[in-house]
Amino acid sequence: MPSSGNLTDLSGQTAIVTGGARGLGLGIAQRLARAGCRVALWDVNFDGFEETKAGFSPTLKQTVDVSDAVAVASAFADVITETGQVDILVNNAGINGPIRSTWDYPLDAWQKVLAIDLNGVFHGCRVAAPHMRDRGYGRIINVASIAGKEGNPGGSAYAAAKGGVIAFSKSLAKELATSGVMVNCIAPTMAETELLKEMTPEFVSTIKAKIPMGRIVRVDEVAEMVAWIASPACSFTTGFTFDLTGGRATY
Template sequence: MEPQQDARTRRAIITGGQSGLGAACAARLRSDGIEVVTFDLSAGADVSIDITDPAAVEAAVSQVGPVDILINSAGVVGPNKPFWQIDLPEWQKTFDVNVNGLFNVTKAVVPGMIERGWGRIVSMASMAGKDGNPNLSAYSASKAAVIGLTKSLGKELAKTGVIVNAIAPAVIETPMNAATSPEVLAHITSLIPMGRVGRAEEVAALVAWLTSDEISFSTGAVYDISGGRATY
């Protein structure tokens, strides 16, 4: 039997929670009665923080208190150019945010979740991490890393009451994708059989389920939300 959590209101940290998918998830979880703490560098965040700084993350998580839910939504698109034209600093920055930042925050919250016997972690991967998008090799590789981490950590925590899953969206209408070049955006949208981009609230609805008590037998999984693009 899964351990029962205490009666207090559940608390969620959402990285990148001030815009795009993170903001949509924050709105949805708050409407479901979850206490949400947004981690972001943007104005208005509950905690202004650079998640690539492990010491700052440790301190911030300690100040927040017990964390039951983590949504890893902070991310950058990275360079829009052919692989051989990417500069090493551009490559490293993409991985610093999309992978190392995710590592820092997840590492900070997992011990407490294990101790309390209940936790939900959802990380934003991407269809790019499964298929690879042309001229987005740094982003695609970083999201593949998120998928690999999710599968590994899900197995490690399978008997602890802490469930770890990822979401692989196709193109979603967010400010981050507004920064993608029109040619790249047109190409990846053309791959979607439904012929449209997704809405942030559609992703948030899936996140709400993945962070609830309704899910108890799925971990280390990748949930596609792609308008039919996903093939595996």
């Protein structure tokens, strides 16, 4: 079991970050790497990823579609072969899906959002959990969303998947409660990623108006929280959804 103590010291540990080629996943991977962790990135698209820009060298860069259970199991085995262990799994890969009323929501889009955003989390956990349990240590962080707590008109598939991630994480956390493996979620509101630049100023203002702090969360703030949840210091909290909404979701 890795020693506790300095919460930013994750040296000797191995993390997998899904959807780690850009956005929140990349920010989380950078933070974990800065803490001394070996980081394996899983993504379907590494086009925009550059090691020099990212500021760290991933231990592995694996093209993995998290909705494919067989590919996930195989990628996990490759990480074990390379580093011998997985201490941290950050299930971050996700898509939004189209914005449509539920009655107009295309069936194939619904299936795709659930396949990536919910099944993808299950696929990662089902291979990581027994490995971590057998080692007596592990930290699983599932990236949910405020949408999973409050719903999202027009984004019912996304909200259903994220709500599912929260309930799934509570269940798995209880299954693993005495094993040394913590399973937690984070629920951010809209973050300052590239996607934000594509939104109209009016839309961004509407989002900000719902946030008591009056601003959008920064990627480094999300990454900092994940680094703590991923560390040995997070030792008595499992099945919890950590808030990242600037005071909006105080429940």
